[in-house]
Amino acid sequence: MRSAVYRPWAGISLLMVSTQLLAGAAQSIEERLLRLEARTSSAEARASVAEADAAKLRQQVERLNRQIIASPQTPVQSALDQRVARIEANQQALASSPAAKATPATTNGQLSDGFSFGGYARSGFMSNGSGAGHGGPYLTPAGSVGGAVGRLGNEVDTYVEAKFTQQNQTDNGTRAKYTLMLADGLETPNDWTAAQSSLNVRQAYAELGHLASFEDSPMLRDASLWAGKRFDRDNADIHWMDRGIVFLAGTGGGIYDVKPGEDWRLNASLMSRSYGDFGTEENKDIRSYVATLNQFFDEGRWQVMLNGISSAQNDARLDERHRQEQARDSRVNKSGFSPALSGAHGMLAYHQPDFFGQEGYFKAALLYGQGLGAEVNSIGADGDLLDQARTVRLALYGHTRLSQDWRIAPALIAEQSKDRYVPGDDYRYMTLNVRLANELSSNFEMQYELSWQTMDLDALGYDGRQSANGDYWKFTFGPTFKARTGDFFIRPELRLFATYMNWSRDLDSFSATDDFGQKGFKSGGNWQLGVQMETWF
Known part of the structure; x- marks a missing residue:
């Protein structure tokens, strides 16, 4: 053992x-x-x-x-x-x-919402009997002061926007976003257009929202901070005329969605814009600064927007030492009068989430501006305005459904501007535009647009412009294919179109540099045919 x-x-x-x-x-x-x-x-x-x-x-x-x-x-x-x-x-x-279906990934304690890409683009051509095409929402004399007309069958350009956004959320709940937007626009139909390109960085900004530091403050809990170059989040426009009701943009910073009260929300920002270099030995850059307070009440139905504009050096271009350079300076007020150094701008708007009880929406806006604020659309963007300039504008627009197969989108803009560039000048116009769509199948509809504009303009020779008093109108019908019918804003759309436009003979002589009165494009009636695509996502 x-x-x-x-x-x-x-x-x-x-x-x-x-x-x-x-x-x-x-x-x-x-x-x-x-x-x-x-x-x-x-x-x-x-x-x-x-x-x-x-x-x-x-x-x-x-x-x-x-x-x-x-x-x-x-x-x-x-x-x-x-x-x-x-x-x-x-x-x-x-x-x-x-x-x-995607599942968010976690990286170093952060919740990554990921990368997104969005954009807008339109491209097409139009031609009249002479083989050329003239168009654009601002082709009328009133377009010189922002008087747009209907855009359907009236665009000859290729314009693209590409928007890149990266978002993430940290482990303390704060959300971060960075946005870059590139844009380019040109009218040549060639396939290689580098020489004519105007590629531009239109937006580059960062934003922080739902900050953990604000969590205990009812007023700031939903607020977001931003800085950089951007369009204001609450800009509004009439798509049918490619016309902004109000367009605030520039480089600066601000805060959105502060809630001082139960039904009171406000945004505040300070943005800078440039009126260009006026060519002195110091090569000074003439800047404007726009301070904005944008308030919303009654769940956002009512909006009160106030803007103050300042540009302390805006009259430096008229210094006697540099009078001889004025002819070469594209920024000098072409009337020779001293431009404004400041201005004010205000808007009262109403946003109805339906069209008087029917499907769609309805919006109304009343705007007033003086001095540098007399350009009531692009706030702070026009440095040629006089101190005594005054502008008032009324805009009404919306869309709804007429029947099971028909939709309608009416819009009206009326504006008067006085003492704008020359003491005593007077610009008045009113535009009525109606877009109609008849759904014939799930992918095809007929679109129609009637646009009428009446104007009484007295530019007093500013920039070679004369007086013009008369009417413009156009009618467009466009067979349209789209991914799905049923809504005005579903894209992409592929359109064929035929447009007939005419205007008063008096409008041909408003300016030697605009489209009206050019060879082959005079009053008496013009047909233009074309094809266009438009998309956004």
Whole structure:
């Protein structure tokens, strides 16, 4: 019988194996905990997105309920059913998209919302009987002071915007966003246009929202801070005329969505713009500064926007020492009068989320500006305005559905501007534009646009412009293919179009440099044919 032998190394080996097993188990537990934390963060992110979508749907349902209560007749119910069907179709499309199925990733304690790309583009050509094409929303004499007309079948350019955005959320809940936007516009139809390109960085800014430091402040909890070069978030425009109701842009900083009260929200910003270099030995850059307070009441239905503009060196161009350089300086006020050093601008706007109880929306805006604020669309962008310049503008626009197959989008702008560039000058115009669409299938519709503008302009020779008193009108019909009919703002659209336009003979002599009166483009009637694509995403 073999006697037992004491082997100390056996116990040591057993201890080492046990230690390795325990370490492996601990590591496995730690890995599972890390994976669990990642899945929890991902679930929280998806829940946050779902809550935001649910809030939007609740707002839509509340608006629809108000429509039913206000007008329970059968036509409204029919429109309601159609709108609900479209909302459901959009929700199904969103739910089936790759983006909706993507799971947010976690990196170094941050929740990455990822990269997004958006853009806008239009491109096409138009030609009249002489083989050339003249067009653009601002081709009339009133266009010299912003009087736009209908754009359907009236654009000859290629214009593109590309917007790149990166967003993420840190582990303390703060959301960060960086945006870069490039744009280019030209009229040549060539395939290689580098020599004519005007590629430009239109936006480059960063934004911080839902800051953890603001969490305990009801007034700042939903606020966001930004700095850089950008368009104001709440700019408004009439798409049918490519005309901004108000356009605030520049380089600066600001804060959005401060809530001083229960139904009071405000934005504040300070932006800088440039009127150019006026050619002195110091090569000074003439700057303007726009301070803005933009307020919203009654769930955003009412808007009060106030702007102050300052440009302390704006009259330096008229220094006697540099009078001889004025002819070469594109920024010198061409009338020879001293331009304004400051200005004020204000807007009262009403935003209705439906079209008087029907599907669509309705908006109204009353704007007033003086001095450098007398350019009431592009705030602070015109340095030639006189101190005594005054402008008032009224804008009404919206869209709705006339029947199951017809939609309509009416718009009206009326403006008067006095003492703008020369003491005593007077610019008056009114534009009425109506866009119609007849849905003939799920991918095809006929679009029509009627645009009429009346004007009474007395430029008193500023920049070679004369007086003009008369009317302009155009009619366009355009067979249009699109991804899905049913809404004015679904893109892309591929259009064929035929446009007939005419105007009063008196408008031909307003300026030697504008389109009117040029060879082959005089009053008496002009047909223009063309093709165009337009898209955004």
